[in-house]
Amino acid sequence: xxxxxxxxxxxxxxxxxxxxxxxxxxxxxxxxxxxxxxxxxxxxxxxxxxxxxxxxxxxxxxxxxxxxxxxxxxxxxxxxxxxxxxxxxxxxxxxxxxxxxxxxxxxxxxxxxxxxxxxxxxxxxxxxxxxxxxxxxxxxxxxxxxxxxxxxxxxxxxxxxxxxxxxxxxxxxxxxxxxxxxxxxxxxxxxxxxxxxxxxxxxxxxxxxxxxxxxxxxxxxxxxxxxxxxxxxxxxxxxxxxxxxxxxx
Numbered sequence: 001x002x003x004x005x006x007x008x009x010x011x012x013x014x015x016x017x018x019x020x021x022x023x024x025x026x027x028x029x030x031x032x033x034x035x036x037x038x039x040x041x042x043x044x045x046x047x048x049x050x051x052x053x054x055x056x057x058x059x060x061x062x063x064x065x066x067x068x069x070x071x072x073x074x075x076x077x078x079x080x081x082x083x084x085x086x087x088x089x090x091x092x093x094x095x096x097x098x099x100x101x102x103x104x105x106x107x108x109x110x111x112x113x114x115x116x117x118x119x120x121x122x123x124x125x126x127x128x129x130x131x132x133x134x135x136x137x138x139x140x141x142x143x144x145x146x147x148x149x150x151x152x153x154x155x156x157x158x159x160x161x162x163x164x165x166x167x168x169x170x171x172x173x174x175x176x177x178x179x180x181x182x183x184x185x186x187x188x189x190x191x192x193x194x195x196x197x198x199x200x201x202x203x204x205x206x207x208x209x210x211x212x213x214x215x216x217x218x219x220x221x222x223x224x225x226x227x228x229x230x231x232x233x234x235x236x237x238x239x240x241x242x243x244x245x246x247x248x249x
Contacts, residue, residue: 033103
């Protein structure tokens, strides 16, 4: 009986987490560079068990992200960039560590810091990139950032400022954090992707498939109802067993 209750409660918890992830995906269907949350379930051995009879059919959820690329949309804006292939843009997370994003709607703050549309500073060769006042900012397809200083003569050579750090997650254990950034599991940084190319004047959209997300939500709701009914059945069986043990008055 305890085993049935544990299975039902663990399934309810997992389905609730899955529903929250699906709702978050739907809410970010139009967010630039967003990677859909993905919930995977695995079998879990109950404490003290040793065979198939001790194995719960549902377990704690495992959250990660769908790494597939989103659709590329042309914008024509000189600070909009889209990564080709599997490369990611290095940014500084709120805790000061290096993390990675596919969000390429860049902007320059009043203090000159180059950051993404959600406020994370973009990393260069020596840390966050700072852009001095300029009449024009240019990004090459290899990530090189250059400017034409204010007052420069027409036709003057551009001044190279830094190079946007582009990293490859291939062969490294990475996980998506609650900040929607990609992190190296356990800490550390990804190696540079020297072959990566940047499409300037374009943005990568969200990779959320709304139709599939709605189907997943319906299926998840049905699974939740099954687990809730299992819990009710466990209660009914427990009450029936208790009534058989009562001594007649």
